[in-house]
Each structure stands twice: as C-alpha cells, then as structure tokens.
Amino acid sequence: MLDAVLLGVLVAAIAIGFGLGYRQALRRAWQTPPDPSEALSRDYFIGLNYLLNEQPDEAINTFIQALEVNSDTVDTHIALGKLFRTRGEADKAVNIHQNLLARPALSALQNEQVQLELARDFMALGLHDRAQRLLQQIDADSRHEAHRVTARRLLVDLFEREKDWQSALEVMQPLLEQQPDMQRAAAHWQCELAEQDVTQASRTLAQRRLKKALQFDARCVRANLLLAELAMDKGHYADAITRLGRIADQEKAHIPTMLPGLQRAYRNAGDEAGFERHLLALLEEAPYTSVIVTLGELTHRRDGVDVAIERTGERLGVAPSLGGLDYLLDLYVESQRLSGREPPDSRLFLLKHHTRALLENRPRYRCQRCGFSGDTLTWQCPSCRHWGSVKPITGVEGE
Ligand SMILES: [Zn+2]
Known part of the structure; x- marks a missing residue:
C-alpha cells in the first residue's frame, strides 16, 4: 500500500516536472541548446519501465534521481522522506534530507523544516544523541514559534523513550498552558518521578509531586492511587479511602483498578460495614x-x-x-x-x-485511543504512546 502511495507521489511529481520542463524548454528553444526535458523524460520512462516490470525499488530510485531539488520541489522531497521513514527505511530518509540541506536554494524556514524531519529520522534509527543535539539547536535558534514547539514536542518524545522524566518536564513546563494535551502527560511524568522518590528519596517529596500532578491534570487517577498508597503506609486509612473514593468521580472505568486498595484500606481500618456501604454506592453508579x-x-x-x-x-x-x-x-x-x-x-x-x-486468554485492559489490549495496566500505551488511555475492559465480557 505504501509502495503504491510512494509511487503515486513520484509519478505525479515527475509528470508535473516533465510538463514544466518541456514548456520552459519550448519557450527557451532559440537560446538554450541542452533540453532539460530530455534527461527528465529518459529517467521518467526508465522508471516507468521498472514499474511495469514490477521492480518498485528500482523505479523509486530512478524517480528520485529525476526529481530536481529546488524550492518548488522541497515539499515533495520531504513527503518522500516521510514515506520512507514510515515504511521503516529511515536511512533512505536521512539521505534525502541531508541531500536537501546541502542545497543553497532552501529558505531559512524550509531549512528548519528539513532539520526537523532529519531529527525524526535519527529518532527512528535510534540515534538519540544526534536527534537531541539537532532539536536543541532548533529550539535555541529558530525564529518560528511553531518550529520551536515542534522541536520541544519531539524532545519530549525522545526523553520519554529514555525514561528521562525530569528532562521531559523541564522542556515542556513553560509551554503547558498553550499545550493542554501535554498536561496529562506532564502529570504522569510527575507520577513516574514520585515512584522513584518513594524508593530513592523521600515520601514527602513524592507526595508533593503527586499533588503537583493533580494540578496539571485533575483527572489523573494514578496520582490518587499513589497518594492513597502513601497514606496507607502511614496508617492514615481514612485519607486513603477518601483518595480512592475520588477515583470513581475522576474515571469510572478505573473503579476495578482501585478496588483492591479500597478493600485493603477498609480492612486495615477494621470497617467491613463501611466497605459494604461503599461498594453498594459504587454498584449504583457502576x-x-x-x-x-x-x-x-x-x-x-x-x-x-x-x-x-x-x-x-x-x-x-x-x-x-x-x-x-x-x-x-x-x-x-x-x-x-x-x-x-x-x-x-x-x-x-x-x-x-x-x-x-x-x-x-482474554485481555483485561484496552487502550481507548488505538485499541491496543493486554493483561497488565500500563499508564502509557505501548502502541500509540498516549498517557492514561489504557483502561480496564468492563461490560459483559470484561473484567
Ligand atoms: Zn493506544
């Protein structure tokens, strides 16, 4: 399918280029002896020949060679690079983008656009250091806010892959107001750091982080779950019950997630009757x-x-x-x-x-965004990388 798209883009681009070249050649026929459309048409037909012989890789290479780099074809080259990257050939995308950057014809805006694409290629190839340097440079130098924001979002993606939550927070914190979709992610970064604090630093620090997480995203179920655990460890069972009770208001689908904790809190508090009343109230709602x-x-x-x-x-x-x-x-x-x-x-x-x-063999959890399913609850979907979208499967066949 991607091959078909790639070839479609190329054939269209070459055909347009061929048409333009032919017209220009006609207009300048009296003064310009070498006809650019001749070389173009030769490559075009060689490419078509490969295509007809069902040799798509050779056809793609020939078409790319035929596509001249100038300010009008930069977008086509970028589109080609993207297609190569999405079909797992990021090394070819790097070649296309580095080839573009070597051309003086690019405007400053186009240059940054290509650099962002190159950073994406490096990330796809696992060359995180090179991607990070490039993105930090764009973030520091660019005059275009949209490019700075894109560079920061890509940096966040990179830090998330490296589980460097502190750096992700530092990069995105100044932009959180303008980027509301990142607030949920930022809440989870705080939760990740809080989990580290519980084992490596102090519980007080963890608690502070979790409250901050709820400021970022009031619907962060995970923060309340962790706060309840901390309260329970201190023997504050009533606090734990209140925290866990809030989860039913935050996200009904996570009632099954908090139920074992709730049971433990009531049991430790020696209040079985209270637990039954709580369950009956939950039953009404869910x-x-x-x-x-x-x-x-x-x-x-x-x-x-x-x-x-x-x-x-x-x-x-x-x-x-x-x-x-x-x-x-x-x-x-x-x-x-x-x-x-x-x-x-x-x-x-x-x-x-x-x-x-x-x-x-039935999955217990499913991502509400991409449909990924699994047996364990992951706060970041392993497939679409969205935070907080994996939830317990409920209903007739669920739980
Ligand atoms: Zn997903």
Whole structure:
C-alpha cells in the first residue's frame, strides 16, 4: 500500500516536472541548446519501465534521481522522506534530507523544516544523541514559534523513550498552558518521578509531586492511587479511602483498578460495614463485575453461601457478565460441597469448565485511543504512546 502511495507521489511529481520542463524548454528553444526535458523524460520512462516490470525499488530510485531539488520541489522531497521513514527505511530518509540541506536554494524556514524531519529520522534509527543535539539547536535558534514547539514536542518524545522524566518536564513546563494535551502527560511524568522518590528519596517529596500532578491534570487517577498508597503506609486509612473514593468521580472505568486498595484500606481500618456501604454506592453508579464479586465475597463470609448466591444472582440479573457467571458457578459448587450430596452434579463442573475456557486468554485492559489490549495496566500505551488511555475492559465480557 505504501509502495503504491510512494509511487503515486513520484509519478505525479515527475509528470508535473516533465510538463514544466518541456514548456520552459519550448519557450527557451532559440537560446538554450541542452533540453532539460530530455534527461527528465529518459529517467521518467526508465522508471516507468521498472514499474511495469514490477521492480518498485528500482523505479523509486530512478524517480528520485529525476526529481530536481529546488524550492518548488522541497515539499515533495520531504513527503518522500516521510514515506520512507514510515515504511521503516529511515536511512533512505536521512539521505534525502541531508541531500536537501546541502542545497543553497532552501529558505531559512524550509531549512528548519528539513532539520526537523532529519531529527525524526535519527529518532527512528535510534540515534538519540544526534536527534537531541539537532532539536536543541532548533529550539535555541529558530525564529518560528511553531518550529520551536515542534522541536520541544519531539524532545519530549525522545526523553520519554529514555525514561528521562525530569528532562521531559523541564522542556515542556513553560509551554503547558498553550499545550493542554501535554498536561496529562506532564502529570504522569510527575507520577513516574514520585515512584522513584518513594524508593530513592523521600515520601514527602513524592507526595508533593503527586499533588503537583493533580494540578496539571485533575483527572489523573494514578496520582490518587499513589497518594492513597502513601497514606496507607502511614496508617492514615481514612485519607486513603477518601483518595480512592475520588477515583470513581475522576474515571469510572478505573473503579476495578482501585478496588483492591479500597478493600485493603477498609480492612486495615477494621470497617467491613463501611466497605459494604461503599461498594453498594459504587454498584449504583457502576455495576461492574469486580464490584458485584467483591460484594458477593463479603456476603459469603458473613451470611453463608446460599445468601451470597441469591444476592449475586439478583445483581447479575441487572448487570450480566461472563466473569460474574463464573463466580456464581463457584458459589454453586461450594454450596453443593457443603450439602454433602454424592455424587456431585457434574453439569456444574462442565459449565465451570466452559466459563473458565471463555475467560482464559482474554485481555483485561484496552487502550481507548488505538485499541491496543493486554493483561497488565500500563499508564502509557505501548502502541500509540498516549498517557492514561489504557483502561480496564468492563461490560459483559470484561473484567
Ligand atoms: Zn493506544
């Protein structure tokens, strides 16, 4: 597909160049003996010949040689470089961009544009030092704000790849007001640094960073999760419960993420009744499987398996799910075991076998932006690199 796009761009560019060259040649025929359109047309037909013989690489090389570098064709060269980079041939893109930079015909604006592209090529090739030097130079020297912003955003991308969160923050902090989409990322950089502080520096410093993260992005679930952990470590269970409670308002989809912490906080506080009330309130807002199962476990321990079956069955009637059904079957198996009936009903085991098989190998988390799915919660999507877009999968087949 990319080959087709690349060839389309080239054929169009050469055809236009051929047409222009031919017209100019006609106009100047009386004074200019060498006809530029001749060489152009020769390359054009050689390229076409390669194309017809299904040799796209040779065709592309011939077309590139035929495409003259001047201020009118810079954009075409840049587009070609981008296409090479996206199809994994960044080294070819470097050649195109370095070739462009060697031409005196470029304006200052075009020169910077090409340098930004070259920095992207270096990043794609893993040459981070060279990319960083180039970008820092553009950031320091450019008179065009848009180029400075692009250079900084690319620097941030580079620092993120190197997990250098402090440098990412320093580069982007002055621009956060104008770049609201970076505020969420900045909150996560603070969280990353806070996690380092917990193990390497001080908890007070970590706490300060996490509060800063919430100033950057009031919907940063991760900051509240970490603040709750810090509160719990100090034995401040009520604080931890308040922090975790806020997550339901920040992002309902993350209720399953905070539930184990919430359970631990209430347990440490010795307040099981409070936990049940909290769960019932959550159930009203978000009848997720994890909430229903946790409530079922509480009822099971306190009132016995049959009451748990009844309540869980009612709740699943309102919000059915495969995970909920699997748990209900566990309760039925337990009830049968307690009744001492012999032989046990094999149909229950068969059903349980099926729900297990259906639940196995299912991803638990999905990126809301690009659809990437996996078994662990990652705060930065490994595929689209967006922060905070990976969330637990809820619903009939979720959790
Ligand atoms: Zn994604």
